[in-house]
Amino acid sequence: MRTPTPGELLAVWEDTTCRTYLEKILQLLYVTSGNPTACTPVLWSIGERDARLLQLREWLFGSQLINLVHCPQCNELIEWETGTDTFRLQNWQQQPEVQLHSIATDDCVVHFRLPNSNDMLQVLYQEAYLDDASLILHNCITAAWHNGEPCVAAQLPQTALDAVNAYMEDADRQADIRIQLTCPACEHQWQSHFDIVSYLWIEVDNAVKHLLQETAVLAMAFGWTEEAILALSPQRRQYYLQMIKA
Ligand SMILES: [Zn+2]
Known part of the structure; x- marks a missing residue:
């Protein structure tokens, strides 16, 4: 960066x-x-x-x-x-990657990633069929099992969803x-x-x-192009502006 x-x-x-x-x-x-x-x-x-x-x-x-x-x-x-x-x-x-996490409760195993900006954009543009927090959570869950059977996020008990939420908050504290x-x-x-x-x-x-x-001030005063003015260091730009004011 x-x-x-x-x-x-x-x-x-x-x-x-x-x-x-x-x-x-x-x-x-x-x-x-x-x-x-x-x-x-x-x-x-x-x-x-x-x-x-x-x-x-x-x-x-x-x-x-x-x-x-x-x-x-x-x-x-x-x-x-x-x-x-x-x-x-x-x-x-230096090289951020999408990491997968998992939790296991008494009756559930859930694999998931952490929320990202794509989830936030979906919240901005979604038709309201889920509340924002649920949409993000469901997006992040990549695989889940309840009592040994594969299931989707909507079929998980609230205790498992709460556990995933708590894990996410702890794993990505910079997010809040x-x-x-x-x-x-x-x-x-x-x-x-x-x-x-x-x-x-x-x-x-x-x-x-x-x-x-x-x-605009520098272009009008000296006839320089925008490209040339933007290429100036801030110090040089300020110095030329002071010359105009003097
Ligand atoms: Zn007050």
């Missing part, structure tokens, strides 16, 4: 205009994965995906994270600040990033979920729009 170039960021931003945040981020991961023929980002576990997004965020915008959230009790708007290290529970892998918060107004304490997908894409969106504005 590597940092995207300004031109690549711009291309991903443009190519995914009408897509969801998740699809935009998956395209960014695909471009920066460095090995597109290997297991594609859409098949990485959510934890693997988010470990990589934390790394990409550090490379692109640094390690300091600032976010706003409303207190669920009194609706006070709270700003929190922390470092990416706070949220890093695992390192990203949380921060402990205390409201300064009412002192309510809670754990707030942090969505690195939307957080990073909003930053990319702002950065690309800023880059386009700078490119």
Whole structure:
């Protein structure tokens, strides 16, 4: 994995205009994965995906994270600040693979993989015939036996499904990033979920729009092409912009 170039960021931003945040981020991961023929980002576990997004965020915008959230009790708007290290529970892998896991209960054996972004996209686009959590769980179960007989996920007892869920949560803890918060107004304490997908894409969106504005200023001032301006290092770009303002 590597940092995207300004031109690549711009291309991903443009190519995914009408897509969801998740699809935009998956395209960014695909471009920066460095090995597109290997297991594609859409098949990485959510934890693997988010470990990589934390790394990409550090490379692109640094390690300091600032976010706003409303207190669920009194609706006070709270700003929190922390470092990416706070949220890093695992390192990203050079060659992520789809791993199969299995559990055995008193009467069941279940083989399954961890949830991935493809499951999340199915939730986004599904016709509601299953609740979201059940759809993801059923997607992930690759084989199952109940009392020695092969069965499908829908035929498994709830105790077996609960055991698979618990195993998944423990095996992919990076998939659920949380921060402990205390409201300064009412002192309510809670754990707030942090969505690195939307957080990073909003930053990319702002950065690309800023880059386009700078490119337009430089093109008008010097007559350079967009390609030539995007090839400049950020330092050179800023220096030329200062020359225009001087
Ligand atoms: Zn509050």
